[in-house]
Amino acid sequence: MIEQANKHRRPSQFAVGDLVWVKSKEFAPEESISQKLLPAYRGPWQVLDVIGDVDGPSYVIEIPPHLRTYPVFHASKLLPCVTNELFQSRRSAIPPSMDGKYDVDKIVVESTYHTGRRxxxxxxxxxxxxxxxxxxxxxxxxxxxxxxxxxxxxxxxxxxxxxxxxxxxxxxxxxxxxxxxxxxxxxxxxxxxxxxxxxxxxxxxxxxxxxxxxxxxxxxxxxxxxxxxxxxxxxxxxxxxxxxxxxxxxxxxxxxxxxxxxxxxxxxxxxxxxxxxxxxxxxxxxxxxxxxxxxxxxxxxxxxxxxxxxxxxxxxxxxxxxxxxxxxxxxxxxxxxxxxxxxxxxxxxxxxxxxxxxxxxxxxxxxxxxxxxxxxxxxxxxxxxxxxxxxxxxxxxxxxxxxxxxxxxxxxxxxxxxxxxxxxxxxxxxxxxxxxxxxxxxxxxxxxxxxxxxxxxxxxxxNPAGSPTESPEIACRKLLKMHGKWVIAAGGRLEWGKQENGDHKGSETGWGVELDPLLSHAGEDLEMICKGKVFEHLSQVNGRSG
Missing domain, CATH: 3.90.550.10 (Spore Coat Polysaccharide Biosynthesis Protein SpsA; Chain A)
Incomplete structure (x- = not known):
């Protein structure tokens, strides 16, 4: 019976000092995460000792203390850790070491933290x-x-x-x-x-x-x-x-x-x-x-x-x-x-x-x-x-x-x-x-x-409307004012319109006009549209205004 069982056994493939991967199922879950989301193997860790007969040994593995598991594993639960010498820059398909956490490769913290306001x-x-x-x-x-x-x-x-x-x-x-x-x-x-x-x-x-x-x-x-x-x-x-x-x-x-x-x-x-x-x-x-x-x-x-x-x-x-x-x-x-x-x-x-x-x-x-x-x-x-x-x-x-x-x-x-x-x-x-x-x-x-x-x-x-900085109203005022300057530089004039009672209109939202972007990118080519013409503040200039 022993001879029959030993037919399929392989000689030991690991030696003391080798790095090996260990099946994840050999460990109790550290958190309530489905095994499907976890890597198939953990490690790599070093072989500390060989236990058992030559044809079917188990191995003592240097398991991190926090995992709290018996450190002896049968050869069938292990995989050799092999480096790729031909393509050294290529990442291994086997996940990286997980010594108590999911390691994230190449996080750079180029500054120190201290407690600030609040x-x-x-x-x-x-x-x-x-x-x-x-x-x-x-x-x-x-x-x-x-x-x-x-x-x-x-x-x-x-x-x-x-x-x-x-x-x-x-x-x-x-x-x-x-x-x-x-x-x-x-x-x-x-x-x-x-x-x-x-x-x-x-x-x-x-x-x-x-x-x-x-x-x-x-x-x-x-x-x-x-x-x-x-x-x-x-x-x-x-x-x-x-x-x-x-x-x-x-x-x-x-x-x-x-x-x-x-x-x-x-x-x-x-x-x-x-x-x-x-x-x-x-x-x-x-x-x-x-x-x-x-x-x-x-x-x-x-x-x-x-x-x-x-x-x-x-x-x-x-x-x-x-x-x-x-x-x-x-x-x-x-x-x-x-x-x-x-x-x-x-x-x-x-x-x-x-x-x-x-x-x-x-x-x-x-x-x-x-x-x-x-x-x-x-x-x-x-x-x-x-x-x-x-x-x-x-x-x-x-x-x-x-x-x-x-x-x-x-x-x-x-x-x-x-x-x-x-x-x-x-x-x-x-x-x-x-x-x-x-x-x-x-x-x-x-x-x-x-x-x-x-x-x-x-x-x-x-920031939302009404904010003192970087609000929509501030951006709107800046654009209208800039376009108003372009109109004046091109020979046009800006005036406030009149209300029904004849009084001039005023606005707390600023002054200027809105130029259609199709007319000018940075104030160029506006003379034919603006020169000698009068435009109402806060109006839209589209080439047909004035």
């Missing part, structure tokens, strides 16, 4: 940073420079070399809306939403490019990254509104990725007994999403060489700005960003800085910048040393974007955000993993920063 964790930047040099400031460029850059950019656009990339994963919840943020009406006379304004700005640039090239009108591809919360509603909104005059073939939607949520011990949180809690992977997740969605390949197929990216909630964003593009092309920049000067030292915005002295350009969040650095002043200029605010308008060469995607696949770093997370047992205080869009900047050999006027190119719509 017990919230605050961060202080640990690395040495220095101010960024060589910003293309407003004073540092002439009218000839701007014209040269505009023509260079428009010719590139006419050749089909530019794509526009919109980050539109945010909901309008903070604005009191159940729709995606891009559908929000900020209160303009036309009642146009953010998506509508941006689409017509793209149409205007297409016309400008066609005029300078003398060829047919180019269609600028518009890649729109949505989230699971906004995707269906966004696509449907564009369809119902006829893509706001654009060709449907040039508007392409793709989804932002998600990552598992973890508790403070690093264990995966369950949203339901059978479902892992996941959260969007931050605006830096766009790099991976561009590849997995096929958008990067589609850009390459269309002959795109440059990608202009921005966030949906900036009501003044100059989409597909040819001046910005031309400057980047002339300087050979693989990456560029628009910046504005900080309004005051305590403004809650990230600032551009250099890592160390002469190192790569990074963005330091306002909560990470030491207060003494935030208030430091350059004695030569009288301005803040760390003065250049990140407004999330970034331009990439396609080659650099492809390189970043590859780097993020192999060496992605995650930031930790501690938040309340809904789970199967209610709500727990846990961790969401995020990537930031500016994490890519350290890989850019040359990053160009271009200063723009805050009142002309940045009006964030983040």
């Amino acid at each position: 017990g919230r964790p605050q961060r202080q930047y640990k690395e040495t940073v220095s101010p960024v040099p060589n910003v293309v400031t407003l004073e540092g460029r002439s009218a000839d420079d701007i014209q040269r850059w505009r023509e260079l950019g428009l010719r590139a656009i006419a050749s089909g070399e530019l794509a526009v990339l919109l980050l539109a994963g945010g909901q309008g919840t903070r604005l009191g809306s159940s729709q995606p943020k891009g559908c929000y009406d900020i209160g303009l006379p036309s009642r146009k939403c953010l998506f509508h304004l941006q689409a017509e700005r793209i149409s205007r640039v297409q016309k400008m490019a066609a005029n300078i090239s003398g060829q047919g009108q180019t269609k600028i591809p518009w890649f729109i990254m949505t989230s699971e919360f906004t995707h269906t509603a966004t696509v449907s909104y564009f369809q119902r509104h006829g893509y706001f005059g654009l060709d449907p073939s040039q508007v392409l939607f793709f989804l932002q990725g998600k990552l598992p949520c973890l508790d403070e011990n690093g264990k995966i949180i369950l949203e339901k007994p059978y479902k892992i809690a996941r959260a969007p992977d931050g605006n830096g997740g766009l790099y991976t999403a561009l590849k997995t969605s096929g958008s990067l390949s589609e850009m390459e197929r269309r002959g795109v060489r440059y990608v202009d990216g921005y966030c949906v909630d900036n009501a003044l964003v100059r989409v597909a700005d040819p001046v910005y593009l031309g400057l980047s092309i002339e300087r050979g920049a693989v990456c560029a960003s628009k910046v504005v000067r900080k309004a005051h030292p305590e403004e809650r915005v990230g600032v551009f800085a250099q890592r160390g002295v002469g190192g790569p350009t990074v963005v330091v969040e306002y909560s990470e910048l030491d207060k003494s650095l935030a208030h430091a002043v350059d004695p030569q200029t009288g301005r803040l040393l760390f003065n250049w605010s990140n407004i999330c308008i970034h331009l990439y060469s396609l080659d650099f974007l492809k390189r970043v995607v590859t780097i993020f696949e192999e060496h992605a770093k995650y930031h930790v955000a501690k938040k309340a997370i809904p789970c199967v047992d209610g709500t727990v205080f846990g961790v969401k993993l995020e990537r930031f869009i500016f994490d890519a900047f350290v890989y850019a050999p040359c990053l160009t920063l271009m200063e723009v006027e805050r009142e002309e190119e940045f009006a964030a719509v983040k």
